[in-house]
Amino acid sequence: MTDVSIKKLLDVSLEAGREIFDVYEKDIEVETKEDDSPLTKADQRSHQAIMKGLQTAYSDIPVLSEEGTDIPYEERKDWTQFFLVDPLDGTKEFIKKNGEFTVNIALIEGKYPTLGVIYAPVLDTFYFGREGVGAFKLEDASKKDITDDEALVSESIRLPEVADTNVVNVVASRSHMSAETEEFIEGLRKDREVDVVTAGSSLKFCLVAEGKADYYPRYAPTMEWDTGAGQAIVEASGGKVIRHEDEERFYYNRENLKNGWFLVERNH
Structure with missing residues (x-):
């Protein structure tokens, strides 16, 4: 190649x-x-x-x-x-x-x-x-x-360049916040302090790669081109991008280019 x-x-x-x-x-x-x-x-x-x-x-x-x-x-x-x-x-x-x-x-x-x-x-x-x-x-x-x-x-x-803290930071979409995303955040709040950071575009992936966010739950539709570059950067930083349906690594060039739900998690 x-x-x-x-x-x-x-x-x-x-x-x-x-x-x-x-x-x-x-x-x-x-x-x-x-x-x-x-x-x-x-x-x-x-x-x-x-x-x-x-x-x-x-x-x-x-x-x-x-x-x-x-x-x-x-x-x-x-x-x-x-x-x-x-x-x-x-x-x-x-x-x-x-x-x-x-x-x-x-x-x-x-x-x-x-x-x-x-x-x-x-x-x-x-x-x-x-x-x-x-x-x-x-x-x-x-x-x-x-x-x-x-x-x-x-x-x-x-x-990543940010050290671990006791606060869990969750990054959410500035334009697309679903009820399921809010439910995920509330679930984290049961035993930890949670801060929600909002950002637009693929900068959400970058916040996870930097260590400024621990999670980016995306429980709403995206397309393959919305996530490919961000996934590469998150994974290279030691993080993960996994499918909600089966917790498998996100993959590309599917017949239907619309993505299912996914969760981005930083390297801890």
Whole structure:
């Protein structure tokens, strides 16, 4: 399988971030997709930048992107390696202009994410995780002069960086809080002090990887591109992403790309 450079994914993410920012600084025009979810020019421009960057660097690796055309399962079911992309995760946060939106790129190999990157353009923070290497956070990402993967790792903060405390921190969606999520939180409160942290987009995964949150229960629907990069980063930090239905590790490139419920748990 083709070896993928994290530095190259940083470059692609930064370019996508620039396209998003160009739209973010203006009045945002919102369209509605068939499933009633919002779509902006930023989603489309980020998608185009990512597709161009990935296809130039890795023309032999297929890409499954939220904003790309639907690729039939018959065509993708035998893929052994592919990029899973969400060009703008947290469109609702983008429209609200609260800064909590991200660019997500995951490398899926044999049904599981082995490398994931998440870039938050407003925060200018780049999270990345690779199987066997670890999880990291690079602040002021667009201002750094990074030459290769080794330099990228040495410039970054290894995750998790937060020590254990007696308080259990649960991160929940800023836009999607279900009754089941509230029930999970109440269950933890029976014997421990619980703080609830809210965040938008895939930054919830990053909070778990950093150690700032112990759990992220997602008892509501998501799509594969919402979770691939975050799972790679959490798992590289020592954490877990497990399916609610059978407590098995989350896997990808299913015929139906809609995810079931899941729980993200930090490394203790």
